[in-house]
Amino acid sequence: MKFILKSFSILIVFALTWSLSSCGGNMGEKKADNSGSALGKSTAERVFVAPGQHDEFYGFISGGFSGQLAVYGLPSGRLFKVIPVFSQDGEKAYGYNEETKPMLQTSHGFVPWDDSHHPDISQTNGELDGRWVFINANNTPRIARVSLKSFETEEIIEIPNSAGNHSSAFVTENTEYVVAGTRFGVPIPQRDMSIEDYKGNFKAALSFVKVDPKTGHMNIAFQVLMPGFDYDLTHPGRGKSHGWMFFSTYNTEEANSLLEVNASQNDKDFIAAINWKKAEEFIKQGKGKMMPAKYAHNVYDEATMKATSTMENQVMTLDASKLPGLVYFLPTPKSPHGCDVDPTGEYIVGSGKLAAALTVHSFTKMLKAIEDKAFDGEAYGIPILKFEAVNAGTVVQPGLGPLHTEFDGKGNAYTTFFISSEVVKWKLGTWEVIDRKPTYYSVGHLMIPGGNSRKPYGKYLVAMNKITKDRYLPTGPEVCQSAQLYDITGEKMEMLLDFPTVGEPHYAAGCPASLLEDKSQKIYKLEDNQHKYATKSEKEAKVVREGKNVHIYMTMIRSHFAPDNIEGVKVGDKVFFHVTNLEQDYDVPHGISMIGANTSELLIMPGQTETFVWEPKEVGVWPFYCTDFCSALHQEMQGYVRVSPAGSSTPLKWGLDGEWHN
Amino acid sequence: MKKSSILMILGSAMLLSLFFLPLWNITLEAPQYPIPIGMDIYITKIADHNPNDIKNINLMNHYVGMKKIPEHMAEFDIFPWVVGGMAVLGIILGFLGNHKLFLAWFVLMALLGIAGMYDFYAWEYDYGHSLSPKAAIKFLNPDGTPMAYQPPLLGSKKILNFRATSLPMIGAYLMFAGMGLTFVAYLLGRKESK
CATH class of the missing domain: 2.60.40.420 (Cupredoxins -  blue copper proteins)
Incomplete structure (x- = not known):
């Protein structure tokens, strides 16, 4: 009964917010149409790239259930290319010709499709270097490396001991690693056992894939074996927090059925902070354990124009429960989705997707809490840090259903709110809300070029929506997927453009066009x-x-x-x-x-x-x-x-x- | 040594630059070629202005039945001897110091230059007029004669969708400057001998 009442009240709040936001939305939109910017240009002029001119930014937007990666120009929103990554593409013969068929080989055989989620551009010294873009396959866990010279997929590595490779494919600040965290706990190694024995028996692997700084070639350096929670998203520490990786979790309840209810019971789940430099030490000390594992590693060679698929047979593992100092849990309310680190590396923003507030942790406080042993118990041998000891602040009532935050490099953060369907701008340190703008509708992730690096290019923000409804001409029951572009140079955000995307746009990475355009491959000698x-x-x-x-x-x-x-x-x-x-x-x-x-x-x-x-x-x-x-x-x-x-x-x-x- | 002799030696020595610098350039511009394609003409070869330009010029031109740009021509064997010989002769004359011979050298060089330009024109004429009878595309002039695709000797000319431009390059300018110096050497020599 209590539960029914609770959900009823949530529904009312939902309905109220919906109508409020759509009111505000209409007003906001009118304003955007009629008034010019500070520069006196109309909205149309600000996204208009004249014929023959080039866009200022590249946007790499995930193709979601198309399995591909789409390349857009920003601010025009024009689609340039769909790079085939995890799905066969008859247009480019990817996965059809003899050369690229091996790219889609896995330990399960040839898999012609996947669900691509999170692209991330390689970095050097915490800044985008424009060499490669990495993207994950969520369904049959894999990470792909796409060359930003040829705009083609050059390598795919399968991730063993993983299922639902969601917290992936994010890079550390010198592209030392690209990571892959599992969304599903699974038996490790896989075996025949009762699903009901999940709790305490299933495990989750967080994989650190080493990237060769010259060739970009990937190999799985190690996997941290964790309790069988669901690891949702991740971001690297940077600057002072370089050497750490932060993963959000949900289902710390370890439910195995009806997760929408049973994984939403705990007031707080965790952000797991992994000290990967410590992991490297443990491996050097021989504390890792090599375990048998079967996973495909597919590499395309540009000179021979041929991909080869190799089946690997072992992987290095580190048991988080038995290696003190490797992992700490930061309590974070309500099934956090986004887990985002600001450009200075000090703040870790947890977006509790069922919460009405945003939780921000402090890296400095986290180190102090570890030093002071300010623990609030442990989970499977992993210390849980005291919430008060790590919490830097809370953005109070910013919206409903926070999902993902990026930064403009000027001290501001921008968070998407799925339920209240808006983007909210707030200030780091004071946690005050500065502006909010509606999205159409139910925004998932957002992207500011370089927004996940030490040096964001805080000019535009792309919001990627989950629902499109009436925004475009209808195309039957399946309508187009949609993104929206905002100008974030002013105090208030301004919506400039709607543009359709390929597949479901889960996440994106962007960079200045100047980083790539001059080195783009023209022909092969x-x-x-x-x-x-x-x-x-x-x-x-x-x-x-x-x-x-x-x-x-x-x-x-x-x-x-x-x-x-x-x-x-x-x-x-x-x-x-x-x-x-x-x-x-x-x-x-x-x-x-x-x-x-x-x-x-x-x-x-x-x-x-x-x-x-x-x-x-x-x-x-x-x-x-x-x-x-x-x-x-x-x-x-x-x-x-x-x-x-x-x-x-x-x-x-x-x-x-x-x-x-x- | 007299100033005129030094100028004569310098001027004729400048011809030697033609052994490594291009003499002439023909560039083709078209909407589909935002970066124009072109060939650089040396006394020893015809080379790509940008990588693969000649291959691409040949590809374009084969549709109207034009021959390929030759990889070898008799001129490539003759020109180096003529240019080298004239340079050596000029230097020797410079040491001899007789300004009248400077003028003779200049006149000979000018005649050779004109002959060279005529040869270039003749090649261009053949290149533009001698077309394969099996050409895929055969355009006619308004008077019904077959269209020719001869590039200009100097300056620009519109040929179908292309604008062809033919201009001297650094090697030719150095040659002209060198010849100019030898003429000045003659004038100076005449003054010095008075």
Whole structure:
């Protein structure tokens, strides 16, 4: 009965806030439309990037359940590219061609899809360095590294002992590590046991993935084995708190069913502070334990243009319950989601998503509390610090359902509130609310370029919404996903723009365009092409039969294939099209597709080689053609393969312009 | 040594810069090429202005049946001897110090220069007019004659979607300056001998 009353009152508050915020929203919007900024520009002018001009910032917005990562320009909100990461993409042949299929290999076999959540750009000295962007796969736990030179996925590492890789993929301030915390407690190692025995028996692994500073190559340095709570989000310490990693938790109740109720009972859950420098010491002292684990490590090599998948078989673990000084718990109200560290590294903001207040912890106070042993008991051997001893302050009644906070580098913090559907600006240190602006609707995360670093670029804020409803022209029951852009240069925030996004935009990372645009890859040098089946000139084009396998070494250049006539292929053959784009000009990719091929097209960049497989099933003469409008004679860029019956004696030959070879 | 001799030696020695600096440049601009594509002409070779430019010029031009930019020409064998010979001759004349010979050298060099320009024009004419009969795209002039794609000798010219610009480069300017010096050497020599 009490519970029913409670939820009823929450509903009333919810309804009241909703109507209040939507009122305020309408007024705020009108104001934004009619009044100019301090500079006297209209809202439209402030997001307008004239034809031929470039945006000031790149925005990398997660594709959510599309599994990809989308690249936008800010402030225009224009979509530039969807980088395939965890899902197959027929447009770019990612996960379809022979080169990239290994990228999607896991210990569970080939997984063609995932749920990508949190991109984070690599850092040096706590500032964005624009080398890579990392992003996590939530469903089958993985971390991907995307090159910010080629804007392509170069590496994916699977995370063992994990399930629901949600508190990921955030980097430490020199990209020493990219982390992966599990959202689900699971039996470690996995075994057949009763779900009801969860409490006290399930565990959670927080993985620290080492990043090679030169190549970016990842390997799992160690996993901290924790009590089986749900680890939700994480951020690195920076500056004075460098060396620590902070993870928010929920379900400290360790419920295994009806979590919406049973994991919402504790007044306070925890932010877990992990001392990873201490972890490194423990490993040096031999206190880690190597345990068997099976996980895939997939690396794409730019020179050979081929991804390889290796199955790893062990992982270093550290038991948090048995290693004093490795982990401390900071009590934080009501199932905190966001766990965000300000640019100075002093404040750790916990967004208790079921709370009506924001809790801010102090790193300095935390160190003192540890020194003074100001403990309030322990959980599974891990000390719980006294709330009062670590708490720096509370933002009182900022809104309902705080989720995520970022910073502008000028002493202000910006927090999203899901339930009250707004972004709230507040001041670090005084904890006073400065401004609030509605979002449409139910905002999840927000992003300020560099907002998770020592040096935020506090000009724009992107709010990513969970619900769109009536904001755009309807497109049936599934409407577009949506983000909103705010100008945060003034005392008050101003909403500038709505723009649609790809998949559900969970989280984003942004950086100044100048950090990336000049080093963006234009072409691949043909002479550097080390693909096993590269054909570097038309003269070298050939067709080779190896039993049932037929290898076509083909070239493409404006506007023909070489060879473009092939005979002697038979039903039952496995035909490999190894196609090299001989172009050495910017923005002249060619595509190729074969009628009836049970795979996607290839879209090949200048200087690159890619391979698709075609297994002809019927006798006939079958055409292939260029799929990317490459030139004035693109339509003429086509060819034929003659397929003869299995066992026929048609000789293998290939030709171009009447000149045949065999 | 007389001032005129020094100028003569210096002026003719400046020809040697042509062994490593480009003489001429032809640049093609089009909307699809925000960074224009171009070739730099040396006495020994024709080179990319930016990487892959010649490959891309050839690719563009093959649609209208134009030949590839030659990797080798007879001129590449002859020009170095002519330029080297003239430089050496000029230096020797400088040491000899006879200003009348300075003028003779200058006139010879000017004649050779004109011959060189004529040769360049002849190559351009052939490059622009000698088209493959199997060309994919065949444009006609308003009078019904086949369109030619000859680049200008000097200055700019619109050819279909391209603007072709042909201008001397640093090597040519140094050559002109050197020739100018030899002429000044002649004038100065004449004054000195009075």
